[in-house]
Amino acid sequence: MRKKRVIIGATSAIAEQCARLWVSDAAELTLVGRDLARLERQAADLRVRNPAVVIRVLTVDFMDASAISSLAEDVVQRSEGGIDSVLIAHGSLPDQGSCEKELVACRDALAINALSPVLFAEAFAGHFAVAGKGTLGLIGSVAGDRGRKSNYVYGAAKGLVDRYMEGLQHRFAASAVRAVLVKPGPTDTPMTAHLKAKGMKLADPGNVASAIVSGMARGSAVVYAPAKWRLIMLVIRHLPRMVFNRMDI
Amino acid sequence: MVMLSAWGKLGAFPHTVQYLSDREALRDVICGAPLKGLAQGMARSYGDVCLNPDGLLWNTCGLDRYIAFDEQTGLLRCEAGVLLRDIQRLMIPRGWILPVTPGTQLVTVGGAIANDVHGKNHHVLGSFGDQVRQLRLLRTDGELIDCGPDLRPDWFAASVGGLGLTGLIVEATLQLRPVAGPWIEAENVPYGNLNEFFELADGSEAAWEHTVSWIDCMCGGRGRGIFMRGNHAPKMDRPLPASRNLRVPFDPPFSMVNKLSLRPFNTAYFSLQKWRSGRSVVHYEPFFYPLDNILEWNRMYGPRGFFQYQSVVPRESGREAVSAMLREISRSGEGSFLAVLKTFGHREALGMMSFPRPGVTLALDFPNRGARSHKLFARLDAIVQEAGGRIYLAKDARMPREVFEAGYPRVQEFLQYKDPGISSGLSRRLMGV
Numbered sequence: 001m002r003k004k005r006v007i008i009g010a011t012s013a014i015a016e017q018c019a020r021l022w023v024s025d026a027a028e029l030t031l032v033g034r035d036l037a038r039l040e041r042q043a044a045d046l047r048v049r050n051p052a053v054v055i056r057v058l059t060v061d062f063m064d065a066s067a068i069s070s071l072a073e074d075v076v077q078r079s080e081g082g083i084d085s086v087l088i089a090h091g092s093l094p095d096q097g098s099c100e101k102e103l104v105a106c107r108d109a110l111a112i113n114a115l116s117p118v119l120f121a122e123a124f125a126g127h128f129a130v131a132g133k134g135t136l137g138l139i140g141s142v143a144g145d146r147g148r149k150s151n152y153v154y155g156a157a158k159g160l161v162d163r164y165m166e167g168l169q170h171r172f173a174a175s176a177v178r179a180v181l182v183k184p185g186p187t188d189t190p191m192t193a194h195l196k197a198k199g200m201k202l203a204d205p206g207n208v209a210s211a212i213v214s215g216m217a218r219g220s221a222v223v224y225a226p227a228k229w230r231l232i233m234l235v236i237r238h239l240p241r242m243v244f245n246r247m248d249i
Numbered sequence: 250m251v252m253l254s255a256w257g258k259l260g261a262f263p264h265t266v267q268y269l270s271d272r273e274a275l276r277d278v279i280c281g282a283p284l285k286g287l288a289q290g291m292a293r294s295y296g297d298v299c300l301n302p303d304g305l306l307w308n309t310c311g312l313d314r315y316i317a318f319d320e321q322t323g324l325l326r327c328e329a330g331v332l333l334r335d336i337q338r339l340m341i342p343r344g345w346i347l348p349v350t351p352g353t354q355l356v357t358v359g360g361a362i363a364n365d366v367h368g369k370n371h372h373v374l375g376s377f378g379d380q381v382r383q384l385r386l387l388r389t390d391g392e393l394i395d396c397g398p399d400l401r402p403d404w405f406a407a408s409v410g411g412l413g414l415t416g417l418i419v420e421a422t423l424q425l426r427p428v429a430g431p432w433i434e435a436e437n438v439p440y441g442n443l444n445e446f447f448e449l450a451d452g453s454e455a456a457w458e459h460t461v462s463w464i465d466c467m468c469g470g471r472g473r474g475i476f477m478r479g480n481h482a483p484k485m486d487r488p489l490p491a492s493r494n495l496r497v498p499f500d501p502p503f504s505m506v507n508k509l510s511l512r513p514f515n516t517a518y519f520s521l522q523k524w525r526s527g528r529s530v531v532h533y534e535p536f537f538y539p540l541d542n543i544l545e546w547n548r549m550y551g552p553r554g555f556f557q558y559q560s561v562v563p564r565e566s567g568r569e570a571v572s573a574m575l576r577e578i579s580r581s582g583e584g585s586f587l588a589v590l591k592t593f594g595h596r597e598a599l600g601m602m603s604f605p606r607p608g609v610t611l612a613l614d615f616p617n618r619g620a621r622s623h624k625l626f627a628r629l630d631a632i633v634q635e636a637g638g639r640i641y642l643a644k645d646a647r648m649p650r651e652v653f654e655a656g657y658p659r660v661q662e663f664l665q666y667k668d669p670g671i672s673s674g675l676s677r678r679l680m681g682v
């Protein structure tokens with residue numbers, strides 16, 4: 001069966017790689033973002049890759065709960081027979097220093113990385129609950145596994161979606177709905193361009209996307225991408241506070 | 250700042266890298282920059298044509314979106330950072346192929362245009378620039394220039410083979426050609442001397458689209474080797490080869506290619522290929538891009554890196570010149586098993602600074618041995634200059650300015666199109682700008 005898929009924050013580099021993987025055998029892809037022209041450029045690319053897939057683009061205000069709710073309604077209505085999967089990918093890496101100095105930056109970071117993804121997830125979860133099936137993927141981060149001084153506002157937001165997804169998994173445990181939390185490590189995307197320019201080694205977004213696509217196909221609860229981060233974060237999470245607080249990370 | 254080197258790994262130089270991704274947001278990056286910049290694709294060029302030491306590099310690999318494809322005409326419009334590999338893998342199953350590709354498909358469309366790269370079928374289709382219908386340049390003053398064979402053709406002639414110096418190529422429209430499938434009917438024919446090579450090359454022009462040869466650079470001016478030719482095969486049902494990647498696993502402390510390894514390797518390779526000669530059907534990837542499965546093979550030359558010396562000399566003087574170069578190389582004991590001899594067809598390239606021209610081209614890798622290598626190159630330069638030839642800028646890291654100016658007589662005309670906000674290691678070394 002060719003699937004009908006929705007991508008929220010579709011212009012993210014990681015999401016774009018997922019779309020390129022999915023487009024080879026999807027029936028429909030709906031790309032949701034805030035910038036219509038960028039979404040159209042991405043849609044054109046995907047149409048060249050596979051002219052047989054129906055590609056739609058939609059924009060919405062990512063902070064507006066009622067707009068998000070009607071967007072989800074609209075997307076589900078338009079896809080005959082409902083949708084099979086949603087990936088919620090948007091996010092923004094704030095400068096921790098700015099978050100400490102200006103509460104506006106702090107609030108915006110929490111809003112786009114925690115609040116907004118949860119609103120989207122909740123909107124689509126409602127439709128999946130009615131359908132009794134569907135896969136909801138959400139991109140968190142290894143940064144959500146333990147708070148640390150260099151990015152704890154971002155980390156706290158990512159930690160919030162972690163707890164949220166745990167709850168969804170509990171809610172849908174007895175049904176065919178799957179909630180998949182993806183936790184990428186540092187990945188080579190525009191979000192981390194400043195790190196790459198300093199020579200930091202970053203994962204390939206194509207590889208991260210493969211892990212997301214296969215994790216969502218399996219319905220895994222938590223996907224670390226690349227997989228080595230599962231072990232690394234296990235260690236980091238279990239470091240005694242005394243040791244951890246002395247580390248400069 | 251990061252330290253970056255080109256494919257030849259002759260040295261690592263400090264660069265400030267900016268990663269391009271959204272083609273509508275490029276002005277913010279490249280206009281009004283405090284330093285001079287240069288576009289860089291996959292850095293598959295061997296020397297400083299793709300480097301800008303102490304300056305900016307605009308990495309184009311994130312400009313990798315297709316824009317449109319017309320299934321009727323085969324016209325593909327795409328951003329400049331799309332890899333030739335990705336076009337081939339997407340389009341060949343749909344019955345279209347890039348008409349001209351170099352010996353590696355891990356290069357970008359922008360890089361292929363800026364060096365006006367050639368493939369094994371120059372005698373049939375010319376070079377990469379001949380397949381470009383239109384391109385869009387962004388200049389550092391913010392001006393957008395669309396050009397093509399019939400649209401501002403002077404800008405087109407400057408930018409095809411323009412070494413990245415005329416502006417950032419944002420996107421291009423390429424003419425693909427129909428193809429039945431991924432298979433090539435290939436034939437390998439051993440040759441014992443240069444006369445046989447030229448007979449094979451001339452005799453193959455009419456019936457074979459792709460021709461190239463491996464030459465044993467260790468056997469003197471005689472020139473023995475393996476001539477390889479191929480045509481696109483009709484549709485056939487065959488299992489696709491499994492993809493397999495090897496990687497050179499470590500940086501050897503010295504070059505694995507040296508006097509001790511070279512002669513026995515070449516003799517063994519020649520004998521093996523001679524024994525295996527004849528016809529076969531092969532997949533296009535190993536036929537066109539034999540080294541692409543060995544990741545980072547350039548590390549085998551050790552920490553000092555390597556040069557590639559690729560020249561083209563006119564046919565009239567070609568046989569003598571190639572023979573003289575082979576004698577010099579053989580005598581020096583330098584060289585490598587990566588040695589290619591092939592003829593170009595009877596057409597001038599459209600780019601002002603393009604490398605291909607009617608004649609015969611010899612390309613050889615040389616581990617970097619400092620002064621010894623440079624002495625040999627000076628002797629080869631003299632032969633090339635005497636024969637009226639030129640050296641390929643995509644491979645060069647060392648030629649003297651006189652040799653450059655003799656080989657590229659249109660450089661002054663070209664410089665009128667250069668973007669003042671762009672500069673490369675090569676442009677400073679050879680053009681003084």
Ligand SMILES: Cc1cc2nc3c(=O)[nH]c(=O)nc-3n(C[C@H](O)[C@H](O)[C@H](O)COP(=O)(O)OP(=O)(O)OC[C@H]3O[C@@H](n4cnc5c(N)ncnc54)[C@H](O)[C@@H]3O)c2cc1C
Nearest residue numbers: 290291292293294351352357359360363366367412413418
């Ligand atoms: C194994 C191997 C085999 C090869 N075989 C062949 C062959 O058979 N024939 C042949 O012709 N070449 C061959 N080459 C050379 C190679 O094809 C060229 O060097 C090619 O230009 C590399 O493309 P790139 O994307 O890596 O560009 P780079 O090396 O990164 O850049 C090359 C030039 O293109 C410019 N450039 C790149 N992108 C843009 C852009 N968007 N806008 C403006 N300028 C741009 C750069 O400024 C630079 O001047 C081979 C190289 C290797 C490693």
Ligand SMILES: NC(=O)c1ccc[n+]([C@@H]2O[C@H](COP(=O)([O-])OP(=O)(O)OC[C@H]3O[C@@H](n4cnc5c(N)ncnc54)[C@H](OP(=O)(O)O)[C@@H]3O)[C@@H](O)[C@H]2O)c1
Nearest residue numbers: 009011012013014062089090091141184185186187189191
């Ligand atoms: N890259 C990493 O190292 C890394 C590591 C762990 C987790 N992640 C997570 O992976 C996900 C994808 O990130 P990426 O690396 O692919 O980054 P990216 O390419 O920078 O993409 C960020 C995406 O978020 C959208 N976005 C940001 N702020 C927004 C806002 N206020 N309103 C609407 N959309 C907004 C962007 O939209 P526009 O295109 O319109 O700007 C873009 O689609 C994010 O959730 C990120 O936190 C990334």
